[in-house]
Amino acid sequence: MALVNGEKWYDTAGDTIHAHGGWILRAGDYWYWYGENRIEGNFVSCYRSKDLREWEFCNNILTVNSRAEKTRVRADLRLVADTVEGGGEFDSRTKVNIERPKVVFCKKTGRYVMWAHYENGRDYSCAGVAVASCDTPDGDFVYHGSFNPYGMMSRDCTLFEDDDGSVYFISAARDNADLNVYRLQDDFLNVGRFVTSLFPNEYREAPAIFKKDGRYWLLTSFCTGWAPNQAKYSYADRIDGDWAPLAPASDETTYMSQPAFVLDIPGKGLYYFGDRWGGNGYEGGWGPFVYNDSTYVVCPIKIEGDSLSIVWQDEF
Numbered sequence: 001m002a003l004v005n006g007e008k009w010y011d012t013a014g015d016t017i018h019a020h021g022g023w024i025l026r027a028g029d030y031w032y033w034y035g036e037n038r039i040e041g042n043f044v045s046c047y048r049s050k051d052l053r054e055w056e057f058c059n060n061i062l063t064v065n066s067r068a069e070k071t072r073v074r075a076d077l078r079l080v081a082d083t084v085e086g087g088g089e090f091d092s093r094t095k096v097n098i099e100r101p102k103v104v105f106c107k108k109t110g111r112y113v114m115w116a117h118y119e120n121g122r123d124y125s126c127a128g129v130a131v132a133s134c135d136t137p138d139g140d141f142v143y144h145g146s147f148n149p150y151g152m153m154s155r156d157c158t159l160f161e162d163d164d165g166s167v168y169f170i171s172a173a174r175d176n177a178d179l180n181v182y183r184l185q186d187d188f189l190n191v192g193r194f195v196t197s198l199f200p201n202e203y204r205e206a207p208a209i210f211k212k213d214g215r216y217w218l219l220t221s222f223c224t225g226w227a228p229n230q231a232k233y234s235y236a237d238r239i240d241g242d243w244a245p246l247a248p249a250s251d252e253t254t255y256m257s258q259p260a261f262v263l264d265i266p267g268k269g270l271y272y273f274g275d276r277w278g279g280n281g282y283e284g285g286w287g288p289f290v291y292n293d294s295t296y297v298v299c300p301i302k303i304e305g306d307s308l309s310i311v312w313q314d315e316f
Helices: none
Strands: 022-025 030-036 044-047 054-065 097-106 110-120 129-132 142-147 156-163 167-173 178-184 191-198 204-212 216-222 232-236 258-265 269-276 294-303 307-310
Touching: 022 258, 022 269, 022 307, 030 097, 097 156, 110 142, 156 204, 156 269, 167 204, 204 269, 216 258
Parallel strands: 022 097, 204 258
Antiparallel strands: 022 030, 030 044, 044 054, 097 110, 110 129, 129 142, 156 167, 167 178, 178 191, 204 216, 216 232, 258 269, 269 294, 294 307
16 A cells, blocks of 8 residues: 555554654564544554554554553643533543654663653643653553653654663753753653753754764754744754754755654665645645644655755655
8 A cells, every 4th residue: 555645644444544743663563653643532643563554553542531640750640721611521622732742662661651742722831741651552651741841841842762772852942942952861751961952043843853873863844833844954973962054954845744753764764754734735824724634744864974855755
């Protein structure tokens, strides 16, 4: 089954794949694809595949009914913004927003840990992180709450696991003006150290970081709401070192998409995964925007020396 860029993709049951702003993790014989699912009481869904082509729906791993459990961190444990007036059934208008979920496996605890962007569902004033965990990659995640790392804003975000097992959390801060980098504690349930702040006053979001041949690479987009713009890249020899000035990685709209993550596929190379928010009908803000019509764009990444480019292809 061909996965055509910009068209809706379907799982093995014939249902639309909702894994927006997502992340792919390898565990055992499967690739697990996590992403936003805003339908009804869902927050994050999980799919799995052996070949990255046919995707089987596993579970809605974080929902309004997920179990909440505090860790040592004082955190807000709400998964809905308000109680339904009169005690009626769940109303989707009361949901918080859980965006850009990323999942890593913690060898120390044997748990899969999710970090995401948290908002109250009404506006973007919270600018916090949400943390959840599970003992399996596709089980029911336990919600540990939301907070602001070191009291700072945290919006679009990603995770990165380095060669030594250290995991870093990168997120947009100061009303998206900067990108902050934190190293997580050993159990991955809290930030352990503020590392650095990147690209001050350049208003970058949608970070996607990876490492290739000992060098760190970072893709980001400019802040233009749901409308696409030109992704840019930077690189550094140390994650806490000096990063190169931002440079264009694609055409003016990144093929009508925004970065979600970069996947290194053994024997195939690096692939850019992006979201085409609102689907093909949404072009630069001119057409109608429907979140659940959002689709995916997956393209190979080409690196030559200090140059990186996202190369268009019709199908993944």
